Amino acid sequence: MSANLSAILYLVSGVLFILALRGLSSPETSRQGNLFGIIGMVIAVTVTFLSVGNFSSGFVYVLIFLAIGGSVGAFIAYRIPMTAMPELVAGFHSLVGLAAVFVAISAFINPSAFNLGTPGNIKLASLIEMAIGAAVGAITFSGSVIAFLKLQGIMSGAPITFKGQHLLNALLLILIVILTIYLCSTQSSNLFWILIAISFLIGFLIIIPIGGADMPVVISMLNSYSGWAAAGIGFTLENTALIITGALVGSSGAILSYIMCKGMNRSFFNVILGGFGATDQTSGSQNKEQRPVKSGNADDAAFLMKNASSVIIVPGYGMAVAQAQHALREMVDTLKKNDIKVSYAIHPVAGRMPGHMNVLLAEANVPYDEVFELEEINNDFANADVAFVIGANDVTNPVAKTDPQSPIYGMPVLDVEKCKSVLFVKRSLSPGYAGIDNDLFYKENTLMLFADAKKMTEDITKNL
Amino acid sequence: MEIDPFIFRLSIFILSIFVGYYVVWSVTPSLHTPLMSVTNAISSVIIVGAIIAALSGSDGVVFSLSSIYGFLAIILAAVNIFGGFLVTQRMLAMYKKKKKDK
Helix, strand or coil: CCCHHHHHHHHHHHHHHHHHHHHHHHHEEEEEEHHHHHHHHHHHHHHHHHCCCCHHHHHHHHHHHHHHHHHHHHHHHCCHHHHHHHHHHHHHHHHHHHHHHHHHHHHHHHHHHCEEECCCECCCCHHHEEEHHHHHHHHHHHHHHHHHHHHHHCCCCCCCCCCCCCCCCCCHHHHHHHHHHHHHHCCCCCHHHHHHHHHHHHHHHHHCCCCCHHHHHHHHHHHHHHHHHHHHHHHCCCCCHHHHHHHHHHHHHHHHHHHHHHHHHHCCCHHHCCCCCCCCHHHHHHHCCCCCEECCCCHHHHHHHHHHCCCEEEEEHHHHHCHHHHHHHHHHHHHHHHEEEEEEECCEEECCCCHHHHHHHCCCCCCHHEEEHHHHHHHHHHHHHEEEEEECHHCCCCHHHHHCCCCCCCCCCCCHCCCCCCEEECCCCCCCCCCCCCHHHCCCCCCCCCEEEHHHHHHHHHCC | CCCCHHHHHHHHHHHHHHHHHHHHCCCCHHHHHHHHHHHHHHHHHHHHHHHHHCCCCCCCCCCHHHHHHHHHHHHHHHHHHHHHHHHHHHHHHHCCCCCCCC
């Protein structure tokens, strides 16, 4: 296959990837978009086989390994519960990162296969691109592994901080730049290995200080990194499909991180430097006077909702943990049978990854046109009769609007307290991730329902 | 004077960042999770590099040092491609509109 033809076909697959993302602008076109993505991938792989043109025994092995990886991937994709989606995505990011590192290593060992020169005499530009691809890939890999462990609960979600952490990270980053420069002048393979090792270390170090509830930002950021790693390798291989995709994924992840940071009213650096939730806890415990709380049972909740004409549901991470989405849908079905209007309000940072709640509700067969984003629904709380907060906490805290001293001051929150009455399903009065008390607990019109989210929802349904 | 092909690739890269920027802003927030899984799947197009690396062995030698890394990368990327697209498909199939007859 001529080089020009394959370049054009790679471009076609790049365009198909753009269309795949474009399709996600609405749920109706999204499935078609995914199909475009698959076609783009098939084209890219086929063109690669044809342009290498080596159909010897190696080709058979490629197909075998492709089948092995493919069946593992397919198996995971069908078996994974929707609540575990953040872990899955973090795990997948780590694989992209590691694949980028392996391709870079292979290109470094055998540059002639990629038309990059000979070992020890690699073209300068290629060497720089390779080093960038390998370094970013390695950071993505180890960072995603830590994110995965934290999300999976194997590693504590609490931020791990130590003195001089930021200084160490900064020094390591500078070291990477210096190593890259030396690598270019000496072409030494030892330097290349050290470069990769330090990058692995950095990925590890930048994720450990970031707490569990900041994971939406971390996952989006690693998503972005995996894109930049792919783009770096794309430059090395002079491959348009990879360059386009890398840029798309890179900017996609960056935008998602931005949206998540905005949802928390924190700067990107504030999140990345980490330690949030560990340092702020003290400020919350200072004024721990006992305030009266009204608590109720499923019967009370059912009574309130039965007499309501509109209910807004506010789901949060707790709903995912309790796997309460199906029970919730059943409750809503019963409410609808009684001609009660129900809608769902989703805060941008609800859950552990962007859009996490939407997927869970979709899984429970909640129609997506009943689910609203913060800006769409926030004015409706004042007209609603009951707000049913299930597994959310900080995102409903009115303190963000009233107390400039609060660590979450300025964060956009759902105006739940404007509802006639608020039902708050929670295990206990313990503060949320930000380590601050939620004023909502003590409001006159709030009824606390202390129980497991799933069990409480089921009980309410029985009492309706 | 001829322009270095690198400049062309850089142009594609920069323009793609802008395309990505506008396309991703138009993605509806309720589909942000599928967006992440699909971007994850398409970034595994890095498999083209892995295939080239795996087939780089000289005559008769299938497993050289460099091709082994290629084969490993193929497995990793394949997990991602199949896993990423299929899980996206699975998620998107769940997004349904309200039934009108009720």
